[in-house]
Amino acid sequence: MSPTRHDDTGPTRRPLADGERIEWHFHTVNQLACPGLGVLRVFTPTGSWVVPPHRAVWLPAGVAHSHQAHGRSELRCLTFAPERNPLRLERPAVLALSPLLRELIATLTGPEPVGRATLERATLEQLREAPELPLGLPAPRDPRLRDVAALLAADPADPRTLAQLGTAVGAAERTLSRLFRRETGLSFPQWRAQLRLHHALALLAEDRSVTAVAAAAGYRSPSAFVEAFRLAFGTTPGRYQRQA
Structure with missing residues (x-):
């Protein structure tokens, strides 16, 4: 760059x-x-x-x-x-x-x-x-965290746990968990939740349905996505999409 x-x-x-x-x-x-x-x-x-x-x-x-x-x-x-x-x-x-x-x-x-x-x-x-x-969404610096972040950025719906992602990048779950907190100020679940919200906002801007966005962003159900979105932004994804 x-x-x-x-x-x-x-x-x-x-x-x-x-x-x-x-x-x-x-x-x-x-x-x-x-x-x-x-x-x-x-x-x-x-x-x-x-x-x-x-x-x-x-x-x-x-x-x-x-x-x-x-x-x-x-x-x-x-x-x-x-x-x-x-x-x-x-x-x-x-x-x-x-x-x-x-x-x-x-x-x-x-x-x-x-x-x-x-x-x-x-x-x-x-x-x-x-x-x-x-x-x-803070960007991690450690090469192992960057590899995990790249995997999830490529597919935010990736359901793998941190232990499973650690196996893919050659690092222990405990090590990755500690590094996430130290380098981003967020736990791994918090960081992944923020990544998924970023992805969801981008997909909503492309006029995709709430159900399709929920699946593509990795939420277990449309209602789980609606609740996470409401907690983060104070409105539902459907209402946000209409206003936007």
């Missing part, structure tokens, strides 16, 4: 086809990226984030990343000088957007608005109050 430098210094808006990628790059400014449609997945060397509609991801200056769209999408981006960091975050984060903040982003990334400076100040004020959402 050799990220290229992108010198975007203003608002941008570009359509993205389902599955389209923006390859590895970094910015010299802070960036706020928001999918107007669909779901955006953001990858960094330390983890990945899933960004549903009406959410945005904060990407600090200098952080290498790539994007992938799930479902037809439209990427809306604002940039801020490195010293303008209302969130005081030095790492990526997914943010919940208030209706006003969504409108500000839509306006600033559209045709040249009247009163841009005032709108940008209002955006910064809104960002200070934007809550962070737990939509990150």
Whole structure:
């Protein structure tokens, strides 16, 4: 991976086809990226984030990343000088957007608005109050954990236990369990649950049925998927899909 430098210094808006990628790059400014449609997945060397509609991801200056769209999408981006960091975050984060903040982003990334400076100040004020959402999936560093993560990323519905996955990658279950907690801050079941939710959000953006998504993401039944989704996002997958 050799990220290229992108010198975007203003608002941008570009359509993205389902599955389209923006390859590895970094910015010299802070960036706020928001999918107007669909779901955006953001990858960094330390983890990945899933960004549903009406959410945005904060990407600090200098952080290498790539994007992938799930479902037809439209990427809306604002940039801020490195010293303008209302969130005081030095790492990526997914943010919940208030209706006003969504409108500000839509306006600033559209045709040249009247009163841009005032709108940008209002955006910064809104960002200070934007809550962070737990939509990150930490990337493990240990080669054995990376192998396990690769197996599950290729098939999130893989039913194997950690002991069985350990046999496949040549590591003991106890060792892998300890490493997962140390390197990601999550237990293995928590990490896999987050991976499955990421996968489910991407599939819902492709207009798949809740039943099909539940099976593809590895849930034992549609009702188990609905309950896990509701606990994570405060709504059912069907209602989320209709709103998105």
